[in-house]
Structure formats: structure tokens, C-alpha cells
Amino acid sequence: MSKPDMDIPRELTIDWLQAQYGSGKLKPERVIEEIICRSHEDEGMNIWITPPRLERIQPYLDHLKTMDISLPLWGVPFAIKDNIDLAGTPTTAGCPEYAYVPDRHAAVVERLLNAGAIPVGKTNMDQFTTGLVGTRSPYGETHNALNDKWISGGSSSGSAVAVARGQVAFALGTDTAGSGRVPAALNRIIGYKPSLGAWPTKGVVPACASLDCVTVFTHSLQEARIIDVLVRGLEPLDPWSKEIPRMVDKLPEKVYLPEKALKFFGPLAEEYSKAWDAAVERIEKLKLPVEYIDYDFFEEAASLLYDGPWVAERWASVGEFIESTPGVTFPVTEQVLRSARTGKHDAASVFTAMHKLQELRMKSNKLLRGAVLVMPTCGGTWTREKVEADPVTTNSDMGRYTNHCNLLDLCAVAVPAGDAAAEMPFGITLFSLSGNEHLMDRAAASFLEAAVTSVEVKRQETMMVAVCGLHMRGYPLEKQMLEYGGQFVRESHTAEKYQMVKLPTIPAKPGLLKKKAGGSAFALELWEMPVASFGVFTSFIPAPLGIGKIELADGTEVSGFICEGYAEEGAEDISAYGGWRNIP
Structure with missing residues (x-):
């Protein structure tokens, strides 16, 4: 396969592609050719389940010729996590035996296609979205984009790595416990999770349907906003969809940080702790009031996700399939899902947990009104070998600062915050109340801008x-x-x-x-x-x-x-x- 005539940067962005298309210097066909080359080069990284292939992409290229080049995503390549439907392409949810071929696109995919975007393939994932590590897939462990020995994060592993490796400009993921944020942090990109219901989930294989979100990975906060504007809005046929309008960005009234020292896990625990301290120092220098709070009730909410009855909601989604096809599910995935059948969660316990969660939501709604909470995105990171040796504990420790998010009906954005070690990025997540994306986005932008300002100050010598x-x-x-x-x-x-x-x-x-x-x-x-x-x-x-x-x-x-x-x-x-x- 020949290479394109012009250099295409490893970091694909919407802005760059639109500028090249508009000037006539580049055509989408050449971009797709380069993406296919890159996917072959990275084949051993297990990024894709349905990889970029010209015969599958060509109909979208042909249709592009009938569309207005001024469309906001005209010719922009994107990837789709393989629990989100693309018509005519198998949806596996990370399990070959579960696969089906949808005849309609998921609602979010349909909106992106109407904006001119080109779907190039379906990405690898932790099976049935049950994992935050990126290793729970029969299609192979997705490798970290920067360091081959380390985990990529999950469950939206392939989508994050596809963006980080320059195989797409953006990628769709999903998020129930942190799957749209953790892989962003581990691969030095943006992970954007909207308010529950703001983006429709119609055409998405459910994990916990009441908590599931579609998310996006990008290289910049601005490009995540572009996707948000395009896919946000009520979907009449989606029972979980809500009309949550996008508000004009503004700074929050306050930034909250945890008052007690946070614990980190894994072989880079000390480096993560230092990186978090550096991020806190940068936050304290922003022109925003900062207050330290007791984080305990957020931890209490997080514990409900897997210790409470919501694991039974996961079983309700795929339990019948697992029972009818013994032995085909990834072992640790089945172990987690079957924990819902221990008899621990009867009807009374479900309501007890729901009532407790409502109390915790009341607390967070009161605390975060007009404010944002900032936490580390990940509790640590590990080599793929370490996760294989202890898949449950490592996964639990990874999600310590993420699992509360959807249970408390928060929106969130994960952004890079420097490196903890060589080619080992560190990230933070900003949380705000449902419908308050405008607050977390502006605060996140201020945090990222502060790094640039700091650089300018130091540029003297x-x-x-x-x-x-x-x-x-x-x-x-x-x-x-x-x-x-x-x-x-x-x-x-x-x-x-x-x-x-x-x-x-x-x-x-x-x-x-x-x-x-x-x-x-x-x-x-x-x-x-x-x-x-x-x-x-x-x-x-x-x-x-x-x-x-x-x-x-x-x-x-x-x-x-x-x-x-x-x-x-x-x-x-x-x-x-x-x-x-x-x-x-």
C-alpha cells in the first residue's frame, strides 16, 4: 500500500484535518490510507476488534462526496467502542459468541455520521464493559499507547489507544464506573463524560442501563466540546434520554479538593502521589477559591457500585446469555457478574441501597452547587503482568476515585496533568453536577492554560x-x-x-x-x-x-x-x- 503524498501528523485533530481539506491539500481517501497503514503497524497492540479496512470504509467515503464540505466533521475519522452499534458491522461487546449485526446505527453514531464523520472500525474493550484495566478481552490485551508493558486502562481501552496512536481524530467510549476517563489518563488524552442522559444510549449494549453514558476521547478539550454539541439532545425512542441543554462556559464559584491524604496503589504509587501534589499546587494557583473537604461520602457512594445491588443490574443485562453459553465468557468477567447471584442482594437490600444513594446524592447536590470537585483519575497503574496475576484487586484500586461519578449523577472530564514517570502520564478528573458541564469545562481549561502560563514564565532562560x-x-x-x-x-x-x-x-x-x-x-x-x-x-x-x-x-x-x-x-x-x- 502506498503512503500519502504529504506528511500526516501522528496526532490527528479535527482542526488540522478541516484546514487541510479546506485548502485542497488533502483528501479523506489519503487520510484513510494512512490510518490503515498505522493500524497494520500497531496490529500487535490489540486496539481493534473490527479494524480499519478500505472495503468497509469505502461506502462512507463515497457518501461523503454527496455531503457539504462545510459540515463540522466532514471527513473526520473516528472509532467506535464495540458495544456501540454501527449498522452492518458486528457488535461483540468484547465477546465473539455474543455478536450480532445491527441494522441501525446507535443514536450517537447516527448524529456523528450526519455531521460528516467517517467510522473506521470497532475497538477492543474489557468484555461487557466489566473492567477498568484493558486486559479483560478474548481479542487480546490492549497495550498502552506509550509504554508497551503497562495497561491501557478500560473498559474503553481500544478507543483511547486509537486516538493516542493517531489512528483516529476522536473515538467513542462508554462509562459506567470510569471507563471513559481511566484510559484517557493512562494514554495522555482527554476523556469527556457528559451528564447522564445528555447523550442518548440507544444502540448501546447496556452494562448498568441506569448509569451508562457514551463518552468521547480527544486530544483537546475544545474538540470534546465540538462532539458534545453535535450529539447532545433528547432521543425520543431512548427511555434514558434527557433534554439537558449546553450552557455557556463560566468559571465555578469554588473548587473542592479532598482534605485527607490520598492513597495510591501499584508500583508507581509514590510517583502518583508526587504527581497529585504537583497538580494540587497548580490548582491552588488558579484564580479560584479552593476549599478542602471530607471526601468520605463520595467513597461511600463509590462502594455501592460493586458492593451494592447495581452489580445485579449488570447481571440483568447479560446473565441470560452467560447461563445459556457456559464457558465462553472471559473468566474474571464472569466471576464479577456472577457475584450478583450470591443471594446477598434481595429486594429489600435494593431499596435500602437506593435510599442510601439518594441521601448521598442530596449531599453532593448541596455541596457541588456552582462548584467542581477535583480528584486523581486513577488510583494507580500496573504492568499487564501484574494485572494478570491479580485482576480483581488491581481493578478495584484503579477505580477508587472514579466509581462515585455516575451513581451521584455527575458529569466529568479527565485531563492530563503531567507525567508521573517516563512515558507514564498522570491525570486528574473534574466533576460537576448534572447539566453543569459548563463549569467543569471552564475549570479544566483554566488548569490546562495554567501549565502553558507557567511555561511562559520560565521561558526567560x-x-x-x-x-x-x-x-x-x-x-x-x-x-x-x-x-x-x-x-x-x-x-x-x-x-x-x-x-x-x-x-x-x-x-x-x-x-x-x-x-x-x-x-x-x-x-x-x-x-x-x-x-x-x-x-x-x-x-x-x-x-x-x-x-x-x-x-x-x-x-x-x-x-x-x-x-x-x-x-x-x-x-x-x-x-x-x-x-x-x-x-x-
């Missing part, structure tokens, strides 16, 4: 840094350059003294080695970075890469990414391409 791989513009790690205050200056070339190899990492990275004799020149980018943040930035660079002096074509030397010599063994020599952007 800078140094030049050369990058030649994934930190260049349009690639996944450009975000690190920006986060640590980097500002692109210009393109350049090395002196003719180097060799470039392709390191066998996931994702693949280039290694630049200086030769004693001979060698070639390679394209790179020069960035200006604050001296104050350079040390922290370099601490995240994994071996065999490091920072050293790179000689440029004009004879000057700058700091930049170099590779240790031992890495040449077993690596592919790609010197003939003249730079990372030229690699097919």
Missing part, C-alpha cells in the same frame, strides 16, 4: 535542544516538549557524521549515533527549552537514548538526543532515509 524522532512536531511525544516549555524554532540538519538506526522498541524510535569516520546528515528540529525544566525533561528519557552534543550542518553544537553505541546491534540501519519523517 532557555537552551537549544535538537530532536530527531517522536518528540518532533506531529508525533506523540511533542506533548512532552510543550509541557516542559519547549518552543519549536526551526528545522535543521546534522553534520555528515552520523548514522540513524530504528530501535526495536514499542513504539519504534530512532537512535542517532556519531561515527568516527563517514556518516550522513539527518533532518531534525531545533527547539528552545527553559533551562529550569531541562533536567526534569531529560530524567524521563529511557536508555539507550540520552542527551549529548549534536553537531549541526553549520558546525555549531547543540544539546540533543543521541544513542548509546551498544544499541546498534540488533537495530535496523535507516540512514538511507535521511530522517525519521521519511521512514515508510
Whole structure:
């Protein structure tokens, strides 16, 4: 398959695609061709259940020619979690034996198609949305977009990773316990969960129908808002749908933070704790009143999701299928679902839990009126190997700060908040009352803007840094350059003294080695970075890469990414391409 004529950045966004389409420089067919190439490259990451294939996408491309190019999502590729219906394409909910072929699109999908978006495939997920880790699927464990050994988060794992890996501009997920937020945090993207009922769930396989939400993953808060506006609104045939109008964004009256020290779990617990402290420090510097509160009643609400009778609602959705097809369900998924049949939850206990929840909702409604609550998105993270060894405890610890959300009828947005460790992102979630997306969005924007402002303040003393791989513009790690205050200056070339190899990492990275004799020149980018943040930035660079002096074509030397010599063994020599952007 040939590559598109122009460079398509690894980070696909609605804005960039619309600008290219409008200028005539790019056509949707070329974008789809590139997406299919990328899906083949990432095949081992188990992102897709129904992967991007031209024969399935072509009818949508053909239909696009009859549509107005001014439509808000004209030609924009998106992915669909495989518990959401796309007409004519199997819906599996992560279980092959459960699969059916719908004859109608889910309501949210229909609205996106009418706006000109192109569905490219159905994504992998924790089976029957029962999990927050991204490993509970017979289609394979979805790998983290940044670090192959670590979990991607679930249950909307494939959708989040598809966005983070540049295979779509946005992706639909679902959220009952945190599935539309946790994978966003672990893959350094935005996870947007609207108020219950604001987006219709008609055409979605239910988990807990009374709590389920459709969500979206994007690269920016602004693009999540675009999707929200397009799919929000009453669906007359959906019994859970509500008319919840979108209000004009404004700052909340107050930001709440938990007063007691939070506990984190897993091998990066200490790093998560430090990242949370840094996020709190940034929040405290916002021009908003901050108040510390007792978080206990939110924890009490969260415990009801799996310890209370709502697990029986999950059984009501798929229990008949599990009973009629013994042995086909993913083992840990069946274990969780069958816990509803222990006899613990009789009719009286259901009403007892509902009455308790109503009391807790009254408390949260009173507390959060005009305000937002900020919490870590995840309780920790783990390697895929650790989760395999202890799938239940790790999943429970992951959801400690997320599970209260839908039970209390809150809306939420998960946003990046720096990295806890090298290529291990950390995120926070902002919560507000139903219908108050305008408050959480503006607060989230202020938090993200504060990072940019901090960078500008620190930009006074800078140094030049050369990058030649994934930190260049349009690639996944450009975000690190920006986060640590980097500002692109210009393109350049090395002196003719180097060799470039392709390191066998996931994702693949280039290694630049200086030769004693001979060698070639390679394209790179020069960035200006604050001296104050350079040390922290370099601490995240994994071996065999490091920072050293790179000689440029004009004879000057700058700091930049170099590779240790031992890495040449077993690596592919790609010197003939003249730079990372030229690699097919």
C-alpha cells in the first residue's frame, strides 16, 4: 500500500484535518490510507476488534462526496467502542459468541455520521464493559499507547489507544464506573463524560442501563466540546434520554479538593502521589477559591457500585446469555457478574441501597452547587503482568476515585496533568453536577492554560535542544516538549557524521549515533527549552537514548538526543532515509 503524498501528523485533530481539506491539500481517501497503514503497524497492540479496512470504509467515503464540505466533521475519522452499534458491522461487546449485526446505527453514531464523520472500525474493550484495566478481552490485551508493558486502562481501552496512536481524530467510549476517563489518563488524552442522559444510549449494549453514558476521547478539550454539541439532545425512542441543554462556559464559584491524604496503589504509587501534589499546587494557583473537604461520602457512594445491588443490574443485562453459553465468557468477567447471584442482594437490600444513594446524592447536590470537585483519575497503574496475576484487586484500586461519578449523577472530564514517570502520564478528573458541564469545562481549561502560563514564565532562560524522532512536531511525544516549555524554532540538519538506526522498541524510535569516520546528515528540529525544566525533561528519557552534543550542518553544537553505541546491534540501519519523517 502506498503512503500519502504529504506528511500526516501522528496526532490527528479535527482542526488540522478541516484546514487541510479546506485548502485542497488533502483528501479523506489519503487520510484513510494512512490510518490503515498505522493500524497494520500497531496490529500487535490489540486496539481493534473490527479494524480499519478500505472495503468497509469505502461506502462512507463515497457518501461523503454527496455531503457539504462545510459540515463540522466532514471527513473526520473516528472509532467506535464495540458495544456501540454501527449498522452492518458486528457488535461483540468484547465477546465473539455474543455478536450480532445491527441494522441501525446507535443514536450517537447516527448524529456523528450526519455531521460528516467517517467510522473506521470497532475497538477492543474489557468484555461487557466489566473492567477498568484493558486486559479483560478474548481479542487480546490492549497495550498502552506509550509504554508497551503497562495497561491501557478500560473498559474503553481500544478507543483511547486509537486516538493516542493517531489512528483516529476522536473515538467513542462508554462509562459506567470510569471507563471513559481511566484510559484517557493512562494514554495522555482527554476523556469527556457528559451528564447522564445528555447523550442518548440507544444502540448501546447496556452494562448498568441506569448509569451508562457514551463518552468521547480527544486530544483537546475544545474538540470534546465540538462532539458534545453535535450529539447532545433528547432521543425520543431512548427511555434514558434527557433534554439537558449546553450552557455557556463560566468559571465555578469554588473548587473542592479532598482534605485527607490520598492513597495510591501499584508500583508507581509514590510517583502518583508526587504527581497529585504537583497538580494540587497548580490548582491552588488558579484564580479560584479552593476549599478542602471530607471526601468520605463520595467513597461511600463509590462502594455501592460493586458492593451494592447495581452489580445485579449488570447481571440483568447479560446473565441470560452467560447461563445459556457456559464457558465462553472471559473468566474474571464472569466471576464479577456472577457475584450478583450470591443471594446477598434481595429486594429489600435494593431499596435500602437506593435510599442510601439518594441521601448521598442530596449531599453532593448541596455541596457541588456552582462548584467542581477535583480528584486523581486513577488510583494507580500496573504492568499487564501484574494485572494478570491479580485482576480483581488491581481493578478495584484503579477505580477508587472514579466509581462515585455516575451513581451521584455527575458529569466529568479527565485531563492530563503531567507525567508521573517516563512515558507514564498522570491525570486528574473534574466533576460537576448534572447539566453543569459548563463549569467543569471552564475549570479544566483554566488548569490546562495554567501549565502553558507557567511555561511562559520560565521561558526567560532557555537552551537549544535538537530532536530527531517522536518528540518532533506531529508525533506523540511533542506533548512532552510543550509541557516542559519547549518552543519549536526551526528545522535543521546534522553534520555528515552520523548514522540513524530504528530501535526495536514499542513504539519504534530512532537512535542517532556519531561515527568516527563517514556518516550522513539527518533532518531534525531545533527547539528552545527553559533551562529550569531541562533536567526534569531529560530524567524521563529511557536508555539507550540520552542527551549529548549534536553537531549541526553549520558546525555549531547543540544539546540533543543521541544513542548509546551498544544499541546498534540488533537495530535496523535507516540512514538511507535521511530522517525519521521519511521512514515508510
